[in-house]
Amino acid sequence: MTEEGGRPEREMHDAVCAKCGKPCKVPFKPTEGRPVYCRDCFKPRSRF
């Protein structure tokens, strides 16, 4: 196991941002039909 800094590493999944179309990685499994946003596009205060 690789444990650096005492943080458990999460499994990252490849996804494509639904807004800018850039490839990104998300800590959850992308669900079909659900848009995935990269860190730049995913903002907590953005209106849906």
Ligand SMILES: [Zn+2]
């Ligand atoms: Zn994006």
